[in-house]
Amino acid sequence: MSPSKAPRKDPGPGGRPRLTREAVLSAALKLVGSEGLEALTMRRLGQELGVDPMSLYRYAANRAALLDGVTELVLNELAISPEDRDWQAQLRRIAHDLRLLALRHPNVVPLLVTRPLSTPLGLRPLGTLRPLEKILSLLTGAGFGAVNALHVYRAYYGFLYGHILNELQEFVVDTEEHEALLRLGLHRLPAREFPRLRALAPALADYDGGAELDQGLSILLSGLASRLPSAPEQDSHPPNTADSPSA
Amino acid sequence: MSPSKAPRKDPGPGGRPRLTREAVLSAALKLVGSEGLEALTMRRLGQELGVDPMSLYRYAANRAALLDGVTELVLNELAISPEDRDWQAQLRRIAHDLRLLALRHPNVVPLLVTRPLSTPLGLRPLGTLRPLEKILSLLTGAGFGAVNALHVYRAYYGFLYGHILNELQEFVVDTEEHEALLRLGLHRLPAREFPRLRALAPALADYDGGAELDQGLSILLSGLASRLPSAPEQDSHPPNTADSPSA
DNA sequence: GCCTAAAGTCTACAGTGTAGGGACTGTCGC
DNA sequence: GCGACAGTCCCTACACTGTAGACTTTAGGC
Numbered sequence: 001m002s003p004s005k006a007p008r009k010d011p012g013p014g015g016r017p018r019l020t021r022e023a024v025l026s027a028a029l030k031l032v033g034s035e036g037l038e039a040l041t042m043r044r045l046g047q048e049l050g051v052d053p054m055s056l057y058r059y060a061a062n063r064a065a066l067l068d069g070v071t072e073l074v075l076n077e078l079a080i081s082p083e084d085r086d087w088q089a090q091l092r093r094i095a096h097d098l099r100l101l102a103l104r105h106p107n108v109v110p111l112l113v114t115r116p117l118s119t120p121l122g123l124r125p126l127g128t129l130r131p132l133e134k135i136l137s138l139l140t141g142a143g144f145g146a147v148n149a150l151h152v153y154r155a156y157y158g159f160l161y162g163h164i165l166n167e168l169q170e171f172v173v174d175t176e177e178h179e180a181l182l183r184l185g186l187h188r189l190p191a192r193e194f195p196r197l198r199a200l201a202p203a204l205a206d207y208d209g210g211a212e213l214d215q216g217l218s219i220l221l222s223g224l225a226s227r228l229p230s231a232p233e234q235d236s237h238p239p240n241t242a243d244s245p246s247a
Numbered sequence: 248m249s250p251s252k253a254p255r256k257d258p259g260p261g262g263r264p265r266l267t268r269e270a271v272l273s274a275a276l277k278l279v280g281s282e283g284l285e286a287l288t289m290r291r292l293g294q295e296l297g298v299d300p301m302s303l304y305r306y307a308a309n310r311a312a313l314l315d316g317v318t319e320l321v322l323n324e325l326a327i328s329p330e331d332r333d334w335q336a337q338l339r340r341i342a343h344d345l346r347l348l349a350l351r352h353p354n355v356v357p358l359l360v361t362r363p364l365s366t367p368l369g370l371r372p373l374g375t376l377r378p379l380e381k382i383l384s385l386l387t388g389a390g391f392g393a394v395n396a397l398h399v400y401r402a403y404y405g406f407l408y409g410h411i412l413n414e415l416q417e418f419v420v421d422t423e424e425h426e427a428l429l430r431l432g433l434h435r436l437p438a439r440e441f442p443r444l445r446a447l448a449p450a451l452a453d454y455d456g457g458a459e460l461d462q463g464l465s466i467l468l469s470g471l472a473s474r475l476p477s478a479p480e481q482d483s484h485p486p487n488t489a490d491s492p493s494a
Numbered sequence: 495g496c497c498t499a500a501a502g503t504c505t506a507c508a509g510t511g512t513a514g515g516g517a518c519t520g521t522c523g524c
Numbered sequence: 525g526c527g528a529c530a531g532t533c534c535c536t537a538c539a540c541t542g543t544a545g546a547c548t549t550t551a552g553g554c
Contacts, residue, residue, distance in 0.1 A: 195380075
């Protein structure tokens with residue numbers, strides 16, 4: 001239809017370049033990353049781009065749509081290649097990638113888990129549905145039936161998101177102060193009611209999220225593998241009747 | 248010290264009863280439940296209670312503190328009794344309880360997962376830390392070492408929260424329209440890029456969250472049981488050297 | 495009755511999302 | 525060259541937000 005969807009022309013180094021959706025979104029992401037979600041207001045973002053706040057509404061219908069755009073942008077950083085046949089290794093890699101992604105954009109994580117809650121599955125931005133489709137493809141390629149692939153996906157992604165939330169809850173930016181602040185905070189707790197939690201201060205202080213994720217995944221994946229019609233992996237469970245776990 | 252912290256007296260049926268923190272919080276919860284998180288503004292809540300908005304600041308320092316109060320209130324509905332010795336059964340029961348709690352208060356779930364992200368562990372409202380302490384107690388009572396109990400807790404709670412998020416994402420209030428809306432939404436997706444997701448419409452429509460949670464828990468719990476110093480459960484894995492999984 | 499402290503209210507301010515309409519600018523057909 | 529046009533962008537304005545600070549009312553204790 002229209003021969004050019006990109007901004008018409010580079011106006012040269014003199015004029016301010018035309019706004020783009022990508023420019024708006026990445027500026028928004030940058031702002032969220034450096035100053036938190038609440039700093040992302042239309043006025044502030046406009047100021048950051050040297051542009052009237054109202055201009056932004058050409059590139060996102062809403063503030064909500066803007067947030068959706070940011071989550072999409074972040075999720076696009078996640079690479080999934082459904083060709084690989086070793087599904088367990090793939091899921092492991094994806095999990096660690098997503099974990100690192102979350103650690104790289106901690107302020108966006110609330111969006112990642114919250115936005116889908118207010119948007120029915122079919123109406124989400126495509127970018128947020130792509131991982132789901134690709135993982136389904138990966139699983140069916142590995143031998144899972146369609147419905148079973150969905151169940152496996154749910155267990156896997158659920159655990160993954162849960163872990164990320166867990167880890168980010170304990171994450172404190174300033175690692176210098178981390179332990180001190182932790183002790184201080186825990187010390188505030190009534191000793192009688194919270195003996196175990198208080199005693200765990202040192203263990204809480206050094207938390208290896210990657211390792212913990214990996215161990216959880218080991219448990220989960222080997223358990224899930226037993227759902228394969230003919231378990232070809234190193235597992236030795238008896239093969240289950242697959243694909244219709246419930247009548 | 249002060250002999251009475253409760254409101255001084257019941258002023259009788261004539262005068263409006265004194266405000267209480269509990270009254271404020273439960274009104275807030277009710278409002279959130281019926282009209283969503285965004286409806287919870289100070290003015291609106293004040294109006295709901297027939298009170299000047301500024302009065303609320305006597306019972307919650309902030310809007311943020313108000314939100315914390317609501318999450319605390321909801322989490323208080325969760326009963327955990329660390330006395331029980333059968334830790335697996337207990338964790339199963341708690342998981343289902345929390346799931347039902349989330350389904351009862353879907354609008355509060357974003358708070359449940361989001362608020363802790365912006366509050367370091369030591370500074371959270373006591374009510375939100377109580378489940379953690381109790382589960383730790385439950386696990387150590389079952390034979391786990393302190394540090395191992397923490398790891399088990401993390402895996403368990405992570406999976407649980409992940410599942411709840413997953414389920415609520417697919418949850419649509421109006422079950423009549425559910426399948427129709429789902430089909431409609433999925434139909435919007437490009438057929439070439441999302442073949443599996445589109446094909447899964449019927450499977451997505453009837454989603455038994457409880458069963459799915461239970462299956463995931465079975466996998467996870469039996470895997471976690473192998474961390475017990477001397478596995479006393481029905482499991483037959485060789486006992487691991489417990490309590491220090493990493494040097 | 496008064497005294498005191500708590501509880502509730504009023505006013506005001508800076509900041510929010512965004513509707514409606516007007517001004518500008520680059521591109522196209524002539 | 526010119527005029528038309530459509531896409532961008534900006535300005536103004538409105539209803540609404542959280543909350544600081546000073547004020548008024550209320551409830552007990554004596």
